Amino acid sequence: MTALTIISDCCYQDHDTGGDDHPENSKRLRIIDEALVMQDNFSSYSFVRPRVAERECLLAAHSESWLFRFEEAVLSGKNYIDHPDNQICFDSYDVAMLSAGAGLTAIDLLENDEAGNVFCLVRPPGHHAEAKIPFGFCFFNNCVVAARYWQQKYHKKRVLIFDFDAHHGNGIQSAFEEEANGLYISIHEHPSFSYPGTGYMDETGIGKGKGTILNVPLLPGAGDEKVKEKLEKIVLPQITKFQPDAIIVAAGFDGHKADFMSGLQYSTEMYQTFGETVKSWADTFTGGKILSILEGGYELSVLGESVTAYVDGLLGS
Ligand SMILES: [Zn+2]
Incomplete structure (x- = not known):
């Protein structure tokens, strides 16, 4: 089994959000590909193409x-849905199904012991998408689709879904907040200052889902030391109590201090710490198995x- 399996597809470039003026554009994955190729151990990675998410898998997370x-x-030639943030082109529906399908491909590999550590490099991203509406560049909630399939x-x-994107994953929270199973943990810029305006600390779940949501909002300007403190003092105890049997990471990179999409001030090294941290959880709870799915990250010079x-x-x- 190789150390890292990457699931991606050149078709992700076909989701045209109207050019480079839109932050969620196809250059993002190209930049990531170029950086990975330069890594010393690149030749040891496995590359797998995603499948298109089956309709029933999408319907486990979204309304018909x-x-x-x-x-x-998309078929009628619209440029966006509901809000100009959510730019679309003729191919966007097909590409979004392929984006959601990456997690499904990953889970089959993990469950069949054909991979241990899988990273889905996909677009469009997913964690803002709600069951019935698109939100913040997201159309299908890739993490929720994957979690439902795993369940x-x-x-x-x-x-466990752990989300370190700079923004709160409102779509993941709303999918799970009324259920007893599952745990969603998000570390993000405080909703008083940041999109989408959800993710306050007192949002902890509803009814029998009480206690299944842990929001850790950070004030603008928060950097590595603040995050490390929260990971150790708040997040780790909750995960230890929960004892996950599967881990999905909503991996967003827009908390970097150079990224214009948030006021967080993470260094590049913070992302290494995130990787080490989630791997240590996987080693403890899931036999080392972990599924990461790309969310945000828009400043191309540091992505x-x-x-x-x-x-x-x-x-x-
Ligand atoms: Zn984000």
């Missing part, structure tokens, strides 16, 4: 009315080095 509305919007096909009872720092952390190199 949203699927129809999304498909109709339903492989009967995982305690799926490549941030992703490779995360990979170095995952691999302990």
Whole structure:
């Protein structure tokens, strides 16, 4: 088994958000590819192409009315859905199905012991997408689609989704906040200052889902030391109590101090720490198995080095 399996596809470039003026553009994955190629251990990675997410897998996370509305919007030549943030082109529906399918391909590899450490380099991203509406560049919630598949096909009872994107993953929270199973932990810039305006500390779950959501908002300007303190004092105890049997990481890189999409001040090295941290959780709880799915990260001058720092952390190199 190779140390790292990367799931990606050149078709992800086909989701055209209207050119380079849109922060979520196809240059993001190209920059990441170029940075990975330069890594010393690049030749030891495995590369796998994703499958298209089956309709029933999408319907485990989204309403049928949203699927129809999304498909109709691209076929009718619309440029965006609901808000100009959510730019689309003719191919966007197909590419979004391929983005959601990467996690499914990954989970089959993990469950069949054909991979241990899988990173899905996909776009469009997913963690803002709600069951019935797109949000913040996201159309299908790739992490929720993956979690549902892990729960339903492989009967995982305690799926942890850890989200270190600079923004709160409102779509992941709303998918799980009323359920007793699962744990969603998000470290993000405080919602009073940041998109999408959710993710306050007192949002901890609803009804029987009480206690299954842990939001760790950080004030603008927070850097590595603050995050490390929160990981150790708040996040690790919660994970230890939860004892996950599957781990999904919503890996967003827009908390970097150079990234214009947040006021967080992470260094590149912080992403290595994130990689080391989630790998240590995987070694403790899931036999080393871990699924990471790309979310945000928009400043192209640091995106490549941030992703490779995360990979170095995952691999302990
Ligand atoms: Zn983000």
